[in-house]
Amino acid sequence: MPVDYDNETFYSSEELSQILRVTPEDVIAFVKDKNFNTVKLQNVIHIPKNTLEDFFDKYFSFQGITGDRNYYRIPDWLKNSTSPWAITLTKMYQKTFNYPSPLSPEQGEFLKSLVCNIKPKNVLEIGCFTGISTIWMAAGLEQIGNPATIHSVDLFDDIMPWLPHRYGYLSNPLEFAQESVATAQLSHRIKFHKMNSQEMGKKYHEIINEPIDFLFIDGDHTKRGCLTDLILFYPHVSIGGYILLHDIYPEDCDWDGPRFVIDKFLQNNSHFDLVEVNTSPNNFGIALIRKLSIDRKLDFAARLLKTPSWQRIKNNPIGKIMKKLILN
Known part of the structure; x- marks a missing residue:
């Protein structure tokens, strides 16, 4: 540190x-x-x-x-586009610190298409990194003339090299993201929140206080972190709204949190529709989930997580029993 x-x-x-x-x-x-x-x-x-x-x-x-050093291959259509957002993304992808963590151009195009088709009134992104995925979504909103706002949450800590994949360093990701969004002419569609997702979850009604039509979870990829993000924000997703999980194939991305959440809580759950999508060029995978009805167990877990008393009891015998009830 x-x-x-x-x-x-x-x-x-x-x-x-x-x-x-x-x-x-x-x-x-x-x-x-x-x-x-x-x-x-x-x-x-x-x-x-x-x-x-x-x-x-x-x-x-x-x-x-x-x-x-590694970079994503930028497709010709993106390189040749004259749209400010496309020009900005092309430059962002050429930064050494922007590989392999952000969405690839192929995944970004898929994300933009989802936003265009879903037409969300409100978007929440957990895990922004440098703003590439945020710009892809905002470009989709811009294309269809949707007035929705994207709320993007991240700690925006220094981005360090991650050998042997990433060789770049970025000291101020928030400043980079804000400048990139401004250059892309999409500042009017995006609000960045420098905080951890748990803080956002507990203050949701103070900061946003609107239902989420599209929730993109791409933050803490540990089992605990990913599950916490789902539990905190699931109640705010509207019935018929969508949740997107990135990095769902541990054998390719080396993270097991999203896979755990899918297998334990979402797969074969009548309250959700779920489809898994292979991704390119790295098959880290994406899961698209639609909320069909209220899952009482997740709802209870969300209310519990937001109570001040939970921090006091979560590690004592009663708290451990309650955690088992939620996880089983």
């Missing part, structure tokens, strides 16, 4: 070594060789956050992997 010191933010050599899969001594030797500024905090070398982009670029160049 970054630390603040003397009005600056720093990352430790130990944390950077874990990201780069080398030893802390390797990191320290590199920063000394390249004359990066450092400070010693609690006897550990730290590097200023405002030099990290330069640090990673020089490190990967030093390792000889500058030319091997």
Whole structure:
């Protein structure tokens, strides 16, 4: 975790070594060789956050992997489009930090088509990353002249390299997303919320207070995180409304949360229609779910999760029994 010191933010050599899969001594030797500024905090070398982009670029160049960075292939129709949103997306896809986490162009086009056909009055996105999926959805709303608003929730933490897939770094994802949306001329359709999804869930009626016609869950991909997002926002989805889950195939995406939620709560559940869709170029998978009626168990779990007393009892015997009742 970054630390603040003397009005600056720093990352430790130990944390950077874990990201780069080398030893802390390797990191320290590199920063000394390249004359990066450092400070010693609690006897550990730290590097200023405002030099990290330069640090990673020089490190990967030093390792000889500058030319091997991964990008999504951009289809000709998107590259040749003169629409501001398409031009913006093309530039976003060319950033090294935008692979492989955001939706691919093929998945984005599918998402845009869904929005055009569903015609939602209100959209909630859990997990924005840098705003690529947000722009795809907003472009769909723009195409059909739908006045709906997209509420997009994310922590907007620094985006770090994720070897061997991602080699880029972004220090301020929220600023990047806001600037990209403005360049795409879609600011009027999107509201960003820098917070965790649990905070949004508990304050939903204060912040949005409208039914959700389209809920896109692409945030915390752990079992607990994905289930919490479903439980918190499911009650706000209108009857006939849609829920979209990304990264549903653990064998391809290395996340098991969305698959767990599908198998445990949504599959073979008469309150939902569900279809799984293969995706390209990486088959991380997408599940489209339609809410047909109220699921009393999920409704009860949502009310329970929002009560202040739940935090006090969730780990005691009564709380554990209630969790078992919800999960079984």
